[in-house]
Amino acid sequence: MLIDSHCHLNFKSFQGKVNQVIDEADKRGVKVIVVPGTNIKTSKKSLQLAKDYQQVYSAVGIHPHHAGQIVKELGFKRLKKELEKLAGDKKVVAIGETGLDYYHYQKTKYKDYQINDQFKKIQKKLFLLQIDLASQLNLPLIIHNRQASADILKLFVSNSSLPNSKKGVFHCFQGGDKLLDWALKNDFYLGITGLVTYDKQMQQLVKKTPLKNLLLETDSPFLIPQPLKSEKNFPNKPANIKIIAQTVAKLKNKSLKEVAEITTANVGQLFSLF
Numbered sequence: 001m002l003i004d005s006h007c008h009l010n011f012k013s014f015q016g017k018v019n020q021v022i023d024e025a026d027k028r029g030v031k032v033i034v035v036p037g038t039n040i041k042t043s044k045k046s047l048q049l050a051k052d053y054q055q056v057y058s059a060v061g062i063h064p065h066h067a068g069q070i071v072k073e074l075g076f077k078r079l080k081k082e083l084e085k086l087a088g089d090k091k092v093v094a095i096g097e098t099g100l101d102y103y104h105y106q107k108t109k110y111k112d113y114q115i116n117d118q119f120k121k122i123q124k125k126l127f128l129l130q131i132d133l134a135s136q137l138n139l140p141l142i143i144h145n146r147q148a149s150a151d152i153l154k155l156f157v158s159n160s161s162l163p164n165s166k167k168g169v170f171h172c173f174q175g176g177d178k179l180l181d182w183a184l185k186n187d188f189y190l191g192i193t194g195l196v197t198y199d200k201q202m203q204q205l206v207k208k209t210p211l212k213n214l215l216l217e218t219d220s221p222f223l224i225p226q227p228l229k230s231e232k233n234f235p236n237k238p239a240n241i242k243i244i245a246q247t248v249a250k251l252k253n254k255s256l257k258e259v260a261e262i263t264t265a266n267v268g269q270l271f272s273l274f
Contacts, residue, residue: 002245002260003032003267004238006097006142006171006191006217009056010035010045013221013235022053025238029260031055032273033238036097036142036171038063039070040079043086050091057271059094059142060086061130064101064123069110071122080129087137093271095134096142097171098127100155103146124155131159134168140270141168149175153182169215169270172223173205180205184213189270191217194225194236197247206251211262215270216244 004025009018025033035050036059037043043060050058060083062070070079087095100123102115134141145152152175169189173180183190192214195202206214221235225243228236249259268274 001032001264002028002030002216002241003034003264004030004218004220004241005034005169005215005267005271006193007033007035007220007238008038008042008222009033009049009220009238010037010042011221018049018053021237021239022055025241026055028239028242030238030241032057032264032267034059034093034267034271036094037061037086038097039066040074040082040086043083047086047089047092050089056091057093057273058089058091059096060092061094061096061098061142062126063097063144064099064127065105065108067123067126068113068119071126076125076129079126080133083130083133084137087133087139092139093273094140094142094168095130095137096168097144098130098141099144099171100124100127100148100152101144101146102148102151120151124151127152127155128159131155134166138166140166143168143170145170145173145175145179149179153179156182156186166270166272171217172219173202180209184209187213189213189215189266191215191219192244192248193217193219193223194229194240194244195223196244196251197225198229203251206248211252211254211259212266214248214263215266216241216248216263218244 046058173190224236
């Protein structure tokens with residue numbers, strides 16, 4: 001049994017194809033799929049998918065890329081109430097994805113998008129709001145980090161509510177050694193994506209990280225693994241989690257069965273699935 005711990009079935013790439021994608025995943029041994037939200041709309045879509053499909057579970061949250069616009073539209077208090085309402089459903093297993101993102105996107109729907117001190121401040125406040133909500137509801141976090149490792153570490157170290165929460169997973173982990181050391185010391189999980197099939201840095205990360213701290217994720221429809229990447233066989237799909245598992249098994253010198261069993265148990269423990 002395999003689990004895709006992070007897949008965006010709630011994105012347009014899968015519109016009208018969800019049945020087919022889930023069936024294909026099931027045939028490849030992927031029996032559980034966790035779908036994170038990135039704003040209110042996709043969080044609601046994630047929850048609806050979880051209600052429609054037994055093997056799908058939802059996470060609700062606000063991706064830092066959307067922080068400026070969504071805070072402008074709703075404000076922090078109303079936004080927290082919206083998330084809290086969604087997170088009350090029994091099929092919501094985490095808050096996320098949330099975090100910090102200081103990468104300057106060339107393609108974005110936001111006309112005035114720029115990474116400046118004001119936007120970073122909004123991102124941090126929104127991230128702390130979701131950390132507090134996760135602690136309040138006893139839910140784990142799905143954490144997005146892009147070029148913001150130092151600030152994420154500062155927020156966690158200084159945030160008093162974190163020890164009361166159920167921790168979480170650093171989705172598609174791309175932090176440095178300091179964040180890695182802190183994450184492992186504090187029993188966080190690291191999400192391993194299709195990057196592991198060709199990215200040497202992630203391959204080294206897998207080699208030095210205990211299996212008990214790893215989750216497998218496709219981040220579908222993004223980050224498609226090799227050889228599908230070279231073949232331009234897009235979009236990425238949860239069925240491809242097996243390719244990631246096989247690569248991790250090879251890097252760790254373990255059997256596919258052992259990697260599947262341990263990473264599945266990790267997801268089950270983090271998200272209280274079984």
